[in-house]
Amino acid sequence: MIVRIAPRRAAVRDVDRTVATVAQGNRGRSSIDAHLRHDPSATQAFAEAHVRRLEMMRRAGIGIERDADGSWSIQADHLDRAIAYEMRALRDRPVEIETLSALPIAQLETADAATWLDREIGAAARLPVRDAGFGREVRSALDARRQWLVERELADVDGGKVRLRANAMMLLQRRELLVAGERLADELSKSFVEAKMGGAVEGRLTRRVDLASGRFALVEHSREFTLVPWRPVLERQIGKSVGGIMRAEGVNWRFGRDRSGPTIS
Template sequence: MAYERTRARATPVIVETLSHLPLDRQVGADGATWLDRDLISDQPTPLRDTGFGREVREAREQRRRWLIAEGLATEDQGQVTYHRAMLAKLRKRELTRVAGQLSQELGRTYVEHHQGERVEGSLRRVVDLASGKYALIEKSREFTLVPWRPVLDRHIGKQVSGIMRGDGGISWTIGRQRGMGVG
């Protein structure tokens, strides 16, 4: 027992959540899923052919067929080629759909922000999408969705502002504090 406790302290097991969506929902999701990132990876996740590994293999194959049917990948002689901007197109597709739903729910207009633009308003909530987590920033007549960062967890309900960076991150200023470089 002492040996096991020492080993556990020396090399703890780390569990990482790869997606909040179950596999069956990732197969037909209109956003960029973990399955997509794994399919295009140079080093896909190694899997066993039993249990959950088999489920992931089946989900990968179903997703591959879905991407081909959606025109986001092509297959030629058994070789699948994924379109270069596939993940960006999937993210955009999902954001457009969700922004439309949120626009009706909130009674506000969705405004998309781009590199170099200022984002400001009240940080209302986290929106979990297949493409990842997004922060809903609300102003009096409009709202935007921007990539979520864990540092924002404790600032829901507060005024925030920031500048969109080229890497998709934002340099945030929260409340009355000075700038916080949050990637």
């Protein structure tokens, strides 16, 4: 497994400033409807992300109150409360640990999947890698991966640089999902169904599946199952019924018996 460890910072986030601004123009109240009125170009999922932030602060005992109608009472010192929440979180978790790949780097060079190496090749700003130790392994793997991509017409050489084609990542991820779906279909004796953009995802979340393209949630029906992008918030939902809508950025989840709670993007 390849992971990245970076120090965390305690700072007011844009989401906190937006909440404060919306509340200031709405008699100290914040809600999804108020956010959408404040910014007509905002999506429902974007507005609901602010609700998730407020819910996290409420559970941490920061003094955020939610009313029965789903709206929130926002105090004038909301940004001070937000930084207090961040400071508490920083004390409990001073570093961020991100899983870049569930597979060792040697297996990524020729993986028929959307790998961390591909994301690095296509990134506008790449991670600094030193020419020693593991850094040297990464440099070698990137060179091998570029050649592999060009040979399979998933990337082009442009002025001495290798550039991914526009649909390369989507194609690679879909290929791996189809192979993984076929393998799991034999194991589960159920049919694999691809999740479609804008389509509903319903069923029981049974486990997490680690692939070269990333982590995916296995959601089962009685006779079929699907694989959708994983989110850390799903850890507590394993074994439970879940539902959501497939979007470009992932699934907008709703949890609970009637799944009428806030959306988790």
